Amino acid sequence: MxxxxxxxxxxxxxxxxxxxxxxxxxxxxxxxxxxxxxxxxxxxxxxxxxxxxxxxxxxxxxxxxNMSATRVSMIVYGIPLAVFLVTLIVMNMVLKSEGLALVVAFASIAVVYALIALYDRKNREKLxxxxxxxxxxxxxxxxx
Missing domain, CATH: 2.40.50 (OB fold (Dihydrolipoamide Acetyltransferase, E2P))
Incomplete structure (x- = not known):
């Protein structure tokens, strides 16, 4: 555009x-x-x-x-939410502890946002x- x-x-x-x-x-x-x-x-x-x-x-x-607002929203909000929910469910079943599963799920969001930040730095000029x-x-x- x-x-x-x-x-x-x-x-x-x-x-x-x-x-x-x-x-x-x-x-x-x-x-x-x-x-x-x-x-x-x-x-x-x-x-x-x-x-x-x-x-x-x-x-x-x-x-x-040409990156649409929907794609950006999915990267910034959708992927971290999906990772959080999957991690929370899997860790709750594996660890049998909701509190520990919650801590691991929040840590997974931090990792995902770090990866998104790396992607942004690498592709900033293209975007x-x-x-x-x-x-x-x-x-x-x-x-x-």
């Missing part, structure tokens, strides 16, 4: 961009009841330079990763938005 954003700050290979949430939320089913999409609140996005020369105040087109090009807008045009 490609969107427009405004360059706010340059930090090495990373560029801080600002954009309104209205474009990103246009297909969301909850947009009518969401306070972010109904207001003019802006969000800050970290994007990779990708070899495009930009300065603060420039309007750029960015390409967002970060990238600047595609600098966009010249007509006078009076406002990026929303």
């Amino acid at each position: 490609r969107e427009l954003a405004i360059v706010k700050e340059l930090k090495g290979d990373v560029v801080l961009l600002e954009k309104a949430r209205t474009e990103a939320c246009s297909t969301c089913g909850s947009r009518s009841s969401c306070s972010i999409s109904s207001s003019d609140k802006k969000i800050t996005i970290r994007a990779l330079h990708n070899g495009v020369e930009v300065n603060p105040g420039d309007t750029v087109e960015i390409e967002m990763s 970060m938005p990238k600047i595609v090009r600098k966009v010249e807008l007509p006078d009076g045009f406002i990026v929303r």
Whole structure:
């Protein structure tokens, strides 16, 4: 998905961009009841330079990763919950102690989140938005 954003700050290979949430939320089913999409609140996005020369105040087109919110939610919430429940049930049957099984299940969540953090560090650049090009807008045009 490609969107427009405004360059706010340059930090090495990373560029801080600002954009309104209205474009990103246009297909969301909850947009009518969401306070972010109904207001003019802006969000800050970290994007990779990708070899495009930009300065603060420039309007750029960015390409967002194709990873869906459902997939991200499954990785962050679903997998740890499944591991917790399976570990709790198996350890309760093996150890015959609910308290000890609970401790082991919580420890398994810590291990899963550590693995997710390693996955995130390894794949962060692939998942970060990238600047595609600098966009010249007509006078009076406002990026929303």
